Amino acid sequence: xxxxxxxxxxxxxxxxxxxxxxxxxxxxxxxxxxxxxxxxxxxxxxxxxxxxxxxxxxxxxxxxxxxxxxxxxxxxxxxxxxxxxxxxxxxxxxxxxxxxxxxxxxxxxxxxxxxxxxxxxxxxxxxxxxxxxxxxxxxxxxxxxxxxxxxxxxxxxxxxxxxxxxxxxxxxxxxxxxxxxxxxxxxxxxxxxxxxxxxxxxxxxxxxxxxxxxxxxxxxxxxxxxxxxxxxxxxxxxxxxxxxxxxxxxxxxxxxxxxxxxxxxxxxxxxxxxxxxxxxxxxxxxxxxxxxxxxxxxxxxxxxxxxxxxxxxxxxxxxxxxxxxxxxxxxxxxxxxxxxxxxxxxxxxxxxxxx
Amino acid sequence: xxxxxxxxxxxxxxxxxxxxxxxxxxxxxxxxxxxxxxxxxxxxxxxxxxxxxxxxxxxxxxxxxxxxxxxxxxxxxxxxxxxxxxxxxxxxxxxxxxxxxxxxxxxxxxxxxxxxxxxxxxxxxxxxxxxxxxxxxxxxxxxxxxxxxxxxxxxxxxxxxxxxxxxxxxxxxxxxxxxxxxxxxxxxxxxxxxxxxxxxxxxxxxxxxxxxxxxxxxxxxxxxxxxxxxxxxxxxxxxxxxxxxxxxxxxxxxxxxxxxxxxxxxxxxxxxxxxxxxxxxxxxxxxxxxxxxxxxxxxxxxxxxxxxxxxxxxxxxxxxxxxxxx
Numbered sequence: 001x002x003x004x005x006x007x008x009x010x011x012x013x014x015x016x017x018x019x020x021x022x023x024x025x026x027x028x029x030x031x032x033x034x035x036x037x038x039x040x041x042x043x044x045x046x047x048x049x050x051x052x053x054x055x056x057x058x059x060x061x062x063x064x065x066x067x068x069x070x071x072x073x074x075x076x077x078x079x080x081x082x083x084x085x086x087x088x089x090x091x092x093x094x095x096x097x098x099x100x101x102x103x104x105x106x107x108x109x110x111x112x113x114x115x116x117x118x119x120x121x122x123x124x125x126x127x128x129x130x131x132x133x134x135x136x137x138x139x140x141x142x143x144x145x146x147x148x149x150x151x152x153x154x155x156x157x158x159x160x161x162x163x164x165x166x167x168x169x170x171x172x173x174x175x176x177x178x179x180x181x182x183x184x185x186x187x188x189x190x191x192x193x194x195x196x197x198x199x200x201x202x203x204x205x206x207x208x209x210x211x212x213x214x215x216x217x218x219x220x221x222x223x224x225x226x227x228x229x230x231x232x233x234x235x236x237x238x239x240x241x242x243x244x245x246x247x248x249x250x251x252x253x254x255x256x257x258x259x260x261x262x263x264x265x266x267x268x269x270x271x272x273x274x275x276x277x278x279x280x281x282x283x284x285x286x287x288x289x290x291x292x293x294x295x296x297x298x299x300x301x302x303x304x305x306x307x308x309x310x311x312x313x314x315x316x317x318x319x320x321x322x323x324x325x326x327x328x329x330x331x332x333x334x335x336x337x338x339x340x341x342x343x344x345x346x347x348x349x350x351x352x353x354x355x
Numbered sequence: 356x357x358x359x360x361x362x363x364x365x366x367x368x369x370x371x372x373x374x375x376x377x378x379x380x381x382x383x384x385x386x387x388x389x390x391x392x393x394x395x396x397x398x399x400x401x402x403x404x405x406x407x408x409x410x411x412x413x414x415x416x417x418x419x420x421x422x423x424x425x426x427x428x429x430x431x432x433x434x435x436x437x438x439x440x441x442x443x444x445x446x447x448x449x450x451x452x453x454x455x456x457x458x459x460x461x462x463x464x465x466x467x468x469x470x471x472x473x474x475x476x477x478x479x480x481x482x483x484x485x486x487x488x489x490x491x492x493x494x495x496x497x498x499x500x501x502x503x504x505x506x507x508x509x510x511x512x513x514x515x516x517x518x519x520x521x522x523x524x525x526x527x528x529x530x531x532x533x534x535x536x537x538x539x540x541x542x543x544x545x546x547x548x549x550x551x552x553x554x555x556x557x558x559x560x561x562x563x564x565x566x567x568x569x570x571x572x573x574x575x576x577x578x579x580x581x582x583x584x585x586x587x588x589x590x591x592x593x594x595x596x597x598x599x600x601x602x603x604x605x606x607x608x609x610x611x612x613x614x615x616x617x618x619x620x621x622x623x624x625x626x627x628x629x630x631x632x633x634x635x636x637x638x639x640x641x642x643x644x645x646x647x648x649x650x651x652x653x654x655x656x657x658x659x660x661x662x663x664x665x666x667x668x669x670x671x672x673x674x675x676x677x678x679x680x681x
Contacts, residue, residue: 091460187602251382279488
């Protein structure tokens with residue numbers, strides 16, 4: 001994609017030999033040391049304190065030292081280039097640090113209450129104050145709710161994607177494309193609100209795991225449509241035309257040729273959408289609420305799920321339940337990771353052979 | 356692609372007779388029906404929310420838009436979205452202020468600075484942030500981040516306290532809009548970053564090489580060739596991030612202390628948003644309370660709809676980047 005770093009560096013090296021004065025090779029490192037020394041002085045002499053504070057002071061000094069030095073030797077253009085490089089690299093490091101911080105917190109704190117029992121027991125008759133209990137009921141709930149949601153969302157979404165890629169022309173297709181995109185941005189709580197008004201308030205059904213599935217369906221549809229659309233688009237036209245040439249009708253060409261060709265990609269997209277909705281909390285709070293014991297029937301009564309289990313444990317707020325919340329978060333991350341892993345596996349297994 | 360297939364298709368059905376056309380017609384009808392279903396679904400979300408919000412509007416004795424209190428189940432019901440709108444707006448804006456520069460920097464780093472061999476993996480790492488469920492962000496924000504935020508919020512109060520936004524008169528620094536904004540910023544960062552990166556990578560190579568050939572530094576190349584090309588994409592990515600921040604529920608509900616007042620001191624425990632309020636009040640609400648929450652959800656739906664539509668139409672105008680990852 002880009003001109004590789006080595007090329008650019010060679011080029012800069014060449015230009016410096018020919019014409020310009022440049023900073024020494026390890027100028028960044030030297031600046032870092034100078035900034036560190038200055039930071040030590042400042043922290044020693046002034047009331048500024050704390051690790052975070054020192055890092056910030058050091059970083060600001062580092063930028064000042066490096067930019068000033070570069071400005072004096074290389075001029076304004078190279079000084080601003082160095083400053084930009086520092087800022088851009090730092091923003092990436094901040095994003096990465098956030099990720100690492102979150103994942104390690106969940107892993108370390110989650111392992112406190114995590115055990116085999118945690119996965120296989122429920123919260124039935126477990127007081128918030130006591131340790132023990134688990135999320136078996138929530139795990140079952142999540143799998144059922146997400147499974148039903150997928151059963152409903154997958155056929156609809158694939159049909160929509162087929163319409164957009166194979167048939168859709170004109171106004172209607174434009175509208176559908178646009179609203180599928182807009183639907184991606186519907187807040188999950190609004191999906192929950194809608195299902196509640198529709199399913200519970202209008203049709204009078206009770207809150208249940210199935211109502212939660214309906215809410216998750218709304219969140220899944222746009223994701224699967226988009227990914228399936230992308231996959232169908234990359235099926236070579238030659239395949240379709242070869243099929244037509246043999247007299248195969250269009251619908252059969254799509255069902256027997258196009259879909260199987262894109263199958264791997266479609267399944268990957270479905271897995272990713274499952275991973276995304278498995279962590280949804282807000283719509284479930286509205287549509288199934290909480291439950292402390294196992295309810296395997298998604299059509300009747302409140303049903304737990306892992307995200308609402310975590311929510312409930314946080315709300316209890318006792319040390320034991322906070323530990324359970326972290327362990328629940330760990331299990332939730334594992335569920336998400338498993339679906340992502342499955343997605344990658346499917347993508348790998350069904351990837352077209354490289355010639 | 357479709358246009359090139361049309362004549363062939365028509366021919367095929369003419370040759371084979373009506374049996375082919377029936378199967379095709381049914382299948383086509385099914386796919387078309389699914390497409391129309393999506394449109395109906397979107398329309399009915401709006402319609403049902405409006406319908407079920409009516410009782411709240413009819414019974415409200417306060418002004419829906421300017422009242423700060425939320426007592427929909429008292430007699431007479433008094434409630435309004437002023438505090439919710441304020442909290443939603445200020446937390447999202449703060450989150451954008453923090454996230455947008457970092458996200459664009461991250462996108463630039465992955466697209467142009469990182470070693471080409473690892474840049475895809477680095478992009479994947481940042482996308483992992485988008486896969487972390489919001490309940491985990493909430494738990495982390497409440498239990499981990501909040502305990503580390505005292506230093507910076509105290510510093511803001513001590514040195515920037517002359518700005519009302521950063522003044523803290525209570526001396527309590529937890530459960531504030533500021534902390535919620537930081538968490539929101541981390542949550543929307545991958546959304547903005549992924550789409551921006553996609554756009555940056557589509558800058559024609561010739562543009563960048565031309566700049567480099569003229570002796571531009573890497574930063575000058577980005578400023579002159581990459582940013583102008585990618586601007587509409589970055590703007591729409593930002594809008595999509597804003598949409599996500601506005602509608603985020605659980606993380607915010609866990610962190611904020613849910614007060615129905617407009618408090619400009621964002622480092623004090625206070626604040627509430629549309630989405631968080633729905634999650635927190637839902638299970639204790641009576642009939643009018645539910646209707647009032649639905650009404651506030653309707654406002655949230657309209658706001659996010661507008662934000663997303665604007666973002667999508669910017670993308671649609673520049674068809675080259677499809678926003679497939681958005």
